[in-house]
Amino acid sequence: MAGGSLAPGRAGAPPNHRKRKAPVPAAAATEDEAESEAQALEREVEELEEGLADLDRRILEHLHGTAARLADAAVTRLAALRPPARLEFPTVPQTSMAEEDQEQLEKLKILKFKVEANIADLPKVCEKMNESVIRCEKLENLSVNIHPVFRRKLL
Structure with missing residues (x-):
């Protein structure tokens, strides 16, 4: 038998599941x-x-x-x-690159000088504009006959 029968003395013991060979x-x-x-x-x-x-x-x-x-x-x-990918610029020999850099620096210096000169002249320009506005206001206040040719048509 595969499992073997329980012997009377082993009634409470669990069965052994190993196969037993015949003697x-x-x-x-x-x-x-x-x-x-x-x-x-x-x-x-x-x-x-x-x-x-x-x-x-x-x-x-x-x-x-x-x-x-x-x-x-x-x-x-x-x-x-x-x-992100950068645009690749064609390579230029270093000598021409240095010349281009010098040209750019010169242009930048000229631009800077012009801007500084314009800023320095700005107070004078503002004074002249104010004077012109005052003259225009005086002309408007005068009761002068202006020739119709010089009058502007209002919409």
Whole structure:
């Protein structure tokens, strides 16, 4: 029997689920048992080695997949952080670049001088504008006959 029947003295003990072999004569049984145990151990070792190889293969596949996903994620993140593309200008020899820089500096100095001169003349211009406005107001207040040609048509 596979599970064996419960003996009267073992009524409360849990059943043993291991298979029991039928008793074999003592001398032949020990040799057969040794061979069968060796074969069973060999089979068990082979099964464990196959399971280990399968597990190793699955771990390697997982690591390769994780490495690929990590590389893709890093590339995506770096692409997102990359500043916008700059326009590339054609390279010019350094001597002409220095000459162009000097020309730009001279133009900038001239512009700066003109702006400063205009700012310095601004109070004079404001005075002349005020004088012109006052003259116009005086002319409006005078009761002088202005020739119709010089009058502006109002809309």
